[in-house]
Amino acid sequence: MPKSLRQVTTGTKAKIISVTAQGEIGRRLRDMGLSPGTEIEVLGRAPLKDPVSLRLKNYTLTLRNSEADYITVEGLESCNENNS
Amino acid sequence: MKTTAKVWKLEKISKTTIALAGNPNSGKTTLFNAITGARQHVGNYPGITVERKEGSITIKNTRVKLIDLPGTYSLSAYSQEELVARNFLIDEKPDIVVDIVDATMLERHLYLAVQFFELGIPVVLAMNMMDDVKKQGLRIDKQKLSKLLNCPIVETIARTGQGKLELLEVAINEAKDKKKPWVPLKISYGTDIDLALDEMEKIILDHQFMTNRYPARWIALKYLENDSEIIRLGQQDSQVAEQLMVIIENVREHCLKTLNIPPEAIIADYRYGLINSILKQNIIIQEKPRHERIEFTTKLDRFLVNRYLGPVLMVAILYAMFQITFSLGEIPMGWLESFFAWISTSATKLIPEGLLQSLVVSGIIDGVGGVMGFVPLIAIMFLMISFLEDSGYMARVAYMLDRVLRIFGLHGYSAMPFIISGGIAGGCAVPGVMATRTLRSPKEKLATLLTAPFMPCGAKLPVFMLLVAAFFSEYKAQMMFSITLFAWVMALLVAKLVRSTIIRGKSTPFIMELPPYRLPTLRGIYIHTWERTWQYIKKAGTVILAVSILLWAAMTFPSLPEGQVNQFAAERQAISSSIQDNTKRELALLEISNHEGQTALRYSLAGRIGSSLEPLSQLAGFDWRTNIALVGGFAAKEVIVSTFGTAYSLGDVDPESADTLSSRIAVDPSWNKFTALSMIVFVLLYAPCVVTVVAMAKESSWRWAIFATVFNTTIGFGMAVAIYQIGTKLFI
Numbered sequence: 001m002p003k004s005l006r007q008v009t010t011g012t013k014a015k016i017i018s019v020t021a022q023g024e025i026g027r028r029l030r031d032m033g034l035s036p037g038t039e040i041e042v043l044g045r046a047p048l049k050d051p052v053s054l055r056l057k058n059y060t061l062t063l064r065n066s067e068a069d070y071i072t073v074e075g076l077e078s079c080n081e082n083n084s
Numbered sequence: 085m086k087t088t089a090k091v092w093k094l095e096k097i098s099k100t101t102i103a104l105a106g107n108p109n110s111g112k113t114t115l116f117n118a119i120t121g122a123r124q125h126v127g128n129y130p131g132i133t134v135e136r137k138e139g140s141i142t143i144k145n146t147r148v149k150l151i152d153l154p155g156t157y158s159l160s161a162y163s164q165e166e167l168v169a170r171n172f173l174i175d176e177k178p179d180i181v182v183d184i185v186d187a188t189m190l191e192r193h194l195y196l197a198v199q200f201f202e203l204g205i206p207v208v209l210a211m212n213m214m215d216d217v218k219k220q221g222l223r224i225d226k227q228k229l230s231k232l233l234n235c236p237i238v239e240t241i242a243r244t245g246q247g248k249l250e251l252l253e254v255a256i257n258e259a260k261d262k263k264k265p266w267v268p269l270k271i272s273y274g275t276d277i278d279l280a281l282d283e284m285e286k287i288i289l290d291h292q293f294m295t296n297r298y299p300a301r302w303i304a305l306k307y308l309e310n311d312s313e314i315i316r317l318g319q320q321d322s323q324v325a326e327q328l329m330v331i332i333e334n335v336r337e338h339c340l341k342t343l344n345i346p347p348e349a350i351i352a353d354y355r356y357g358l359i360n361s362i363l364k365q366n367i368i369i370q371e372k373p374r375h376e377r378i379e380f381t382t383k384l385d386r387f388l389v390n391r392y393l394g395p396v397l398m399v400a401i402l403y404a405m406f407q408i409t410f411s412l413g414e415i416p417m418g419w420l421e422s423f424f425a426w427i428s429t430s431a432t433k434l435i436p437e438g439l440l441q442s443l444v445v446s447g448i449i450d451g452v453g454g455v456m457g458f459v460p461l462i463a464i465m466f467l468m469i470s471f472l473e474d475s476g477y478m479a480r481v482a483y484m485l486d487r488v489l490r491i492f493g494l495h496g497y498s499a500m501p502f503i504i505s506g507g508i509a510g511g512c513a514v515p516g517v518m519a520t521r522t523l524r525s526p527k528e529k530l531a532t533l534l535t536a537p538f539m540p541c542g543a544k545l546p547v548f549m550l551l552v553a554a555f556f557s558e559y560k561a562q563m564m565f566s567i568t569l570f571a572w573v574m575a576l577l578v579a580k581l582v583r584s585t586i587i588r589g590k591s592t593p594f595i596m597e598l599p600p601y602r603l604p605t606l607r608g609i610y611i612h613t614w615e616r617t618w619q620y621i622k623k624a625g626t627v628i629l630a631v632s633i634l635l636w637a638a639m640t641f642p643s644l645p646e647g648q649v650n651q652f653a654a655e656r657q658a659i660s661s662s663i664q665d666n667t668k669r670e671l672a673l674l675e676i677s678n679h680e681g682q683t684a685l686r687y688s689l690a691g692r693i694g695s696s697l698e699p700l701s702q703l704a705g706f707d708w709r710t711n712i713a714l715v716g717g718f719a720a721k722e723v724i725v726s727t728f729g730t731a732y733s734l735g736d737v738d739p740e741s742a743d744t745l746s747s748r749i750a751v752d753p754s755w756n757k758f759t760a761l762s763m764i765v766f767v768l769l770y771a772p773c774v775v776t777v778v779a780m781a782k783e784s785s786w787r788w789a790i791f792a793t794v795f796n797t798t799i800g801f802g803m804a805v806a807i808y809q810i811g812t813k814l815f816i
Contacts, residue, residue, distance in 0.1 A: 018344070018345065019345075019349065020344075020345070022346050022348075022349075023310070024162060024593075025593050025595075026346070026348065026349060027158075027160050027162055027309070027348060027352075028157075028160075028162050028593065028595050029595065030348075030349060030352035030353075031157045031158035031160055031162065031195065031352075032157060032192070032595055032597070033191065033192040033195070033356075035352060035353050035356045036353060038356075043382070043385070044385075044389060044390070044391070045391060046389070046391070046394075046483055046484050046486065046487055047391050047392075047394060047395050047484055047487070048487035048488065049391075049487075050486075050487045051483060051486055051487065051496070051594055053385075053389070053483065053598060057189060057191045057192045058188055058189045058191070058192075059189045059192060059597060059599075059600075060381075060385075060597065060598040060599075060600075061595070061596070061597055061598070062483045062594070062595075062596050062597075062598055063593070063594060063595045063596075064486070064490075064593065064594045066593075067593050067594070067595060
């Protein structure tokens with residue numbers, strides 16, 4: 001079921017469906033590899049729950065919840081190997 | 085520079101310009117340093133604050149000019165760095181671009197490469213971090229990738245310099261082959277966009293619309309991507325621009341209606357699609373199960389950016405950093421001090437007593453020596469900061485602090501300028517101000533720039549130590565800690581104030597990569613540290629030399645009228661003849677000398693300025709002598725204690741060991757706890773030193789730099805008056 005990236009729980013994986021941001025933010029998000037079909041994993045959140053850190057395309061990206069709102073994802077089954 | 089080719093060798097030396105481009109953290113600068121060694125110089129683009137580095141090297145009769153472009157994720161002109169890089173490539177047309185990609189993140193790094201292909205500039209790919217690839221158990225089919233991308237690829241390990249010579253050779257060869265017009269790669273972005281591109285390309289070619297600068301199809305592509313720079317430049321030929329805009333509007337509307345995404349998103353998706361279609365052809369082969377570095381980074385991050393543990397560790401790390409700086413810096417600082425003391429005594433011996441001696445010893449040597457004495461401290465601090473930056477930890481600090489800083493209208497990237505400026509006591513606002521460069525939004529940058537000088541930098545510390553020792557000796561540690569805390573509170577509050585009044589505006593996005601942890605290379609750290617330290621020495625050396633001389637002159641001239649000098653001489657005479665006891669006579673003579681010194685000071689220009697400011701400064705409890713010190717402190721905060729000493733007629737006062745001065749102040753009737761507090765707060769907040777103001781002007785504009793000088797002084801004075809008035813009225 002599609003949901004905002006903000007709602008993805010820490011330690012789970014999801015797949016990007018769309019990036020709705022336009023203009024500069026949109027361009028930046030795409031520059032950083034957030035394109036539809038990309039798999040991401042939410043690694044964690046900063047002390048005040050914002051920004052959020054993600055793993056995608058074999059690297060770690062951080063962005064604020066307000067930017068995460070532009071990204072719609074669909075949940076993937078969380079991998080069972082790690083994550084406490 | 086190398087001397088090459090003996091005279092009789094008739095071979096001609098050819099020249100090649102190579103631009104190094106790549107994403108941030110791709111190892112670009114490491115490779116640049118590995119190739120050029122210490123032979124580079126830092127050059128500035130006129131008008132733009134982003135630096136580029138140039139280096140040169142001669143290989144096999146080819147003189148290679150190497151340009152290290154700022155790290156960019158894309159050529160989309162999102163940040164100033166990207167614009168600088170793009171304009172350099174387009175306007176100065178280097179013979180070849182070496183695009184450094186992190187081989188462990190090919191998918192994302194190739195995104196930039198594809199954009200070079202679109203532009204048509206000749207490219208060689210340097211596939212870097214091959215050691216990491218191996219550690220992750222991967223193998224990359226270089227031949228196949230090279231064929232599919234139609235671009236030569238060289239494997240490198242920048243940290244060890246492996247592959248750098250091969251890379252240069254390939255690049256030089258390619259550059260020779262390709263001294264011909266650029267051939268932009270035609271990518272399909274789907275029917276809708278392709279058709280629009282064809283149509284626009286025709287219009288652009290027909291009208292020669294900016295084609296002398298850019299490839300035609302590329303202009304069309306940028307128009308579709310809504311590239312603000314290209315659209316702005318296009319306005320000059322408004323007729324063509326309008327035609328193009330009509331096409332774009334149609335495409336945009338169509339895309340939004342049918343696919344619900346704008347054309348620029350479609351273009352990006354097709355770029356990634358192209359990259360993926362190439363990478364899917366068995367380019368990356370997982371040979372062994374993955375482990376090592378990435379796992380190492382993830383594991384480390386579990387502690388270092390943990391929601392609860394992370395902040396605690398951050399404070400501990402920063403605290404340790406400054407502890408080390410101070411305990412380690414003390415030793416060479418002592419050497420420098422004795423060195424300058426030695427010069428000072430030698431100069432006193434060599435130069436006959438009089439104005440010249442006074443100028444050289446009290447003006448130049450003491451002034452410049454006092455500042456140069458801080459060089460070891462600054463160098464060690466920069467070493468630490470470079471280490472934190474190069475290791476990847478600074479990015480984590482920005483990540484953890486972003487939410488807090490945002491409350492005050494700042495940005496995660498503001499954290500570093502604050503810390504460098506003295507966020508845990510003992511930095512320097514000059515490099516701190518320069519570090520605001522990483523802030524993308526001019527408004528957030530300005531707010532950071534204006535408030536970073538509030539931090540207790542290394543030069544303010546002696547003043548605090550002096551006053552704390554005099555009035556709060558039981559609470560030394562607590563007081564120093566409170567001062568630092570107060571600086572942070574003020575910086576954040578004032579940032580909030582300016583961000584909600586004169587530089588109001590929305591916060592800019594925070595989208596930042598957390599690079600894998602890497603052990604920094606010695607050479608990288610050395611170059612980094614040296615560049616910053618040298619900048620400090622250079623600026624401090626020139627500005628402070630000039631100001632020291634000026635201050636000396638202001639405190640010396642006009643000299644006492646002859647009548648008064650004669651009077652003091654007569655007094656001296658009287659004492660010499662009347663008091664028999666040697667020690668007593670010495671004391672009495674010293675008393676007179678002090679008195680004369682003080683009278684002369686009051687009579688001098690500085691003394692007059694200090695006195696004329698007294699009616700106002702009395703509100704905060706400062707008398708004329710304090711005023712001289714504070715005015716002098718505008719040149720460099722280090723000057724405050726030494727000027728203070730002179731003004732309190734103690735002759736030479738060593739800023740490092742302010743004990744005698746401190747006890748003197750402690751018993752002075754014009755001083756009390758609240759005068760001390762008021763002065764601490766004023767010194768903390770008032771006008772940044774001249775060197776910082778110059779740096780601020782360079783990073784923003786003279787208007788803002790002057791504004792900061794006036795604004796910060798007003799705030800400092802307001803706070804000082806409040807503390808002094810309330811304190812003395814209520815508690816004394």
